[in-house]
Amino acid sequence: MLTLRRLLLTLLLLAVSTPGFAQTRSAGLLNFHANASRFACSNRDSGTVTVVSWPELKKLHEIPVGLHPEGVAWIGTSSSIACCVYGSDEIVIIDADSGQITRRIAVFDEPYGVVSSADGKLLFVTLEYPAQILAVNTADGTIRNTWSVGSMLRGLALASDQQTLLVTEYLTSRVLEVSSTDGKVLRTWDPASTDNLARQIVFSPQGDRAWMTHIRSRVTASHGNGSIFPYVTAIRLSGEDAGTRSRVPLDTIRGTRVTANPWDCDVTPDGKTLCVAFAGTNDMYLLGITGDYSELNFKAALQLGNNPRAVRCSPDGSAVLAYNALDFNVTAFSLQDGHELGRVNVTDCPLSEQLLLGKKLFYTALPPMTSRGWISCSSCHPDGDADGRTWQQPEGLRNTQPMSGLAWTHPLHWSSDRDEVQDFEHTIRGKLMQGRGLLQGSLPDAMAEPITGRSAALDALAAYTNSHSFSLSPWARHGLSEAALRGQQLFHSEQTKCASCHKGPLYSDSQPLPREQLILHDVGTGTDDPSELMGPRYDTPTLLGVYRSAPYLHHGRAATLKDVLTTANTGDRHGKTSHLKPTEIDDLVEFLKSLPFEDPEPQATATGIRKIRPEH
Numbered sequence: 248m249l250t251l252r253r254l255l256l257t258l259l260l261l262a263v264s265t266p267g268f269a270q271t272r273s274a275g276l277l278n279f280h281a282n283a284s285r286f287a288c289s290n291r292d293s294g295t296v297t298v299v300s301w302p303e304l305k306k307l308h309e310i311p312v313g314l315h316p317e318g319v320a321w322i323g324t325s326s327s328i329a330c331c332v333y334g335s336d337e338i339v340i341i342d343a344d345s346g347q348i349t350r351r352i353a354v355f356d357e358p359y360g361v362v363s364s365a366d367g368k369l370l371f372v373t374l375e376y377p378a379q380i381l382a383v384n385t386a387d388g389t390i391r392n393t394w395s396v397g398s399m400l401r402g403l404a405l406a407s408d409q410q411t412l413l414v415t416e417y418l419t420s421r422v423l424e425v426s427s428t429d430g431k432v433l434r435t436w437d438p439a440s441t442d443n444l445a446r447q448i449v450f451s452p453q454g455d456r457a458w459m460t461h462i463r464s465r466v467t468a469s470h471g472n473g474s475i476f477p478y479v480t481a482i483r484l485s486g487e488d489a490g491t492r493s494r495v496p497l498d499t500i501r502g503t504r505v506t507a508n509p510w511d512c513d514v515t516p517d518g519k520t521l522c523v524a525f526a527g528t529n530d531m532y533l534l535g536i537t538g539d540y541s542e543l544n545f546k547a548a549l550q551l552g553n554n555p556r557a558v559r560c561s562p563d564g565s566a567v568l569a570y571n572a573l574d575f576n577v578t579a580f581s582l583q584d585g586h587e588l589g590r591v592n593v594t595d596c597p598l599s600e601q602l603l604l605g606k607k608l609f610y611t612a613l614p615p616m617t618s619r620g621w622i623s624c625s626s627c628h629p630d631g632d633a634d635g636r637t638w639q640q641p642e643g644l645r646n647t648q649p650m651s652g653l654a655w656t657h658p659l660h661w662s663s664d665r666d667e668v669q670d671f672e673h674t675i676r677g678k679l680m681q682g683r684g685l686l687q688g689s690l691p692d693a694m695a696e697p698i699t700g701r702s703a704a705l706d707a708l709a710a711y712t713n714s715h716s717f718s719l720s721p722w723a724r725h726g727l728s729e730a731a732l733r734g735q736q737l738f739h740s741e742q743t744k745c746a747s748c749h750k751g752p753l754y755s756d757s758q759p760l761p762r763e764q765l766i767l768h769d770v771g772t773g774t775d776d777p778s779e780l781m782g783p784r785y786d787t788p789t790l791l792g793v794y795r796s797a798p799y800l801h802h803g804r805a806a807t808l809k810d811v812l813t814t815a816n817t818g819d820r821h822g823k824t825s826h827l828k829p830t831e832i833d834d835l836v837e838f839l840k841s842l843p844f845e846d847p848e849p850q851a852t853a854t855g856i857r858k859i860r861p862e863h
């Protein structure tokens with residue numbers, strides 16, 4: 248059987264290995280050195296970067312860098328690596344020969360993608376929030392330019408002529424071409440309104456196209472096989488159709504076989520094959536690039552490990568590597584016949600057994616979480632963040648909430664209709680995911696007696712979901728600004744009454760109480776959605792982290808914090824704001840953007856707020 252499969256793959260892939268074109272540079276979680284003797288990858292959960300020899304697959308160094316490292320890039324042809332440490336807001340420079348950190352460069356917030364210029368003199372970096380591109384001098388670590396473009400930037404690639412950068416917007420998949428000398432936006436490729444979660448972008452070696460994976464979120468269809476679809480999009484850079492983009496659905500490219508959560512892709516050096524990894528179904532497709540409007544055809548599929556997040560072809564075109572985030576290893580496959588060349592453990596699993604199981608369940612679109620493989624919890628809650636979407640749920644319009652600090656903010660949902668994460672068994676078994684589920688037997692009403700302790704798998708899913716912590720606002724890193732201090736006064740004033748509901752260290756009066764005693768408020772937001780079945784009273788949301796979680800309110804109808812206080816509060820039912828001068832509204836917004844300006848957990852513990860603790 249195996250030989251037959253290999254033979255088939257050999258025939259399909261025969262033409263893959265002729266290298267040819269000038270190297271462009273793409274940000275990624277795994278990248279090869281220019282001479283292909285080593286690669287580096289970031290390990291998000293471990294907080295480390297690993298350097299591995301190629302093709303020996305020998306682990307050379309593992310370097311602790313900080314919280315949640317993402318993009319890694321080799322600097323020019325040198326032995327230095329730049330890594331974006333997303334959670335620590337730093338770019339860390341590592342000497343890959345010694346495994347030592349040689350420099351730490353502080354940035355404003357959330358560095359995600361990094362590429363180096365060919366001569367190694369400059370690094371370009373995307374900051375996801377607040378959507379900036381930085382140009383950094385590698386000689387002294389100074390930030391030469393800061394350019395604000397687009398929103399929520401992730402992917403980044405530098406053209407071979409070094410003149411232009413492509414960047415992707417995470418929550419829309421819009422692509423911008425930006426001048427690498429002055430940061431001007433030269434062209435944009437606008438997405439369909441449903442396109443979502445675009446990460447890395449890679450040039451074709453010929454430089455005529457660029458490729459990125461993303462999903463499509465059909466927010467009006469809240470059932471498993473109609474909501475979320477896997478895609479690759481081609482951006483056309485030159486030729487007659489320059490400036491256009493086309494979207495290739497990956498759920499129909501191989502008969503009826505469904506894949507979920509395409510996370511990364513790479514083009515073989517000969518420009519003929521696109522390798523796409525699916526983080527929800529743990530497989531990789533090798534797709535032939537056709538050069539016409541059909542763009543891609545199916546060639547072969549490879550079985551990967553758990554939650555593959557990065558794909559890179561070796562520079563000689565002989566192999567494709569996959570980074571299996573939840574197996575903590577990298578596997579290499581031959582591009583000649585698809586057989587596994589080897590694997591290397593890049594880091595030890597830093598998670599407890601329970602958190603690892605919970606995280607695997609959260610990321611997988613395979614049974615028993617679903618029956619048909621379309622969707623996973625992470626399709627809407629990637630890394631515990633919100634997807635920036637408002638979904639048409641059976642109970643009405645519902646904006647996806649971020650999960651930071653979730654262990655502190657039970658009950659759950661805008662309407663407080665779930666009292667523990669274990670109740671998401673209703674989501675798993677329901678129309679959205681259509682899974683068999685994690686619990687034996689009947690499932691009680693979500694607000695009835697707790698189901699904690701009935702299923703180790705469900706408890707693990709809950710433990711992982713509850714493990715996302717708050718992160719401090721970058722706007723208050725040096726304390727509250729003058730404007731934010733004025734806003735703080737207004738927030739706590741008797742006039743506005745904000746703090747009467749948004750109170751205490753979590754800025755919420757919500758409490759885990761029986762259904763009849765729940766604290767809910769009608770703040771005048773429950774009448775403008777005809778599909779609403781549960782309003783007009785809602786749970787007071789925490790305000791910690793609202794600086795990055797637009798849109799706002801349960802129905803997502805407020806695009807900005809200012810809108811929450813103005814256009815969405817015309818009747819003064821959501822605190823009193825109509826008497827405020829425009830500058831006072833601005834001050835209040837500055838204060839909201841600064842939350843949290845200190846770690847809320849010690850004070851929350853001191854005031855007796857209940858935290859859900861994972862069992863180990």
Ligand code: HEC
Pocket residue numbers: 474622623624625626627628637638640645646647648649650653656658659660661662668671674675679708712
């Ligand atoms: C189709 C997108 C989608 C999928 C898939 C999804 N969710 Fe959600 N999730 C949402 C939306 C929208 C909300 C807000 C709903 C509400 O409040 O009524 C939400 C809310 C939540 C909340 C409450 C957050 C809070 O602050 O109160 C939790 C917890 C959660 N989801 C967990 C999960 C888990 C676990 C899974 C997988 C079993 C999952 N979700 C699958 C869209 C999704």
Ligand code: HEC
Pocket residue numbers: 661738743744745746747748749767768769770772773785786787788789790793796798799800801802808811812821822823824835839
């Ligand atoms: C009577 C209780 C109450 C008062 C007073 C109040 N809020 Fe709220 N706040 C809520 C509730 C309930 C919601 C959720 C409403 C919804 O989603 O429709 C909310 C939502 C918000 C949101 C959106 C959060 C998100 O994640 O989308 C912000 C921002 C906010 N409030 C700020 C304020 C400010 C500033 C004030 C004072 C001017 C204030 N609130 C006064 C109860 C209150």
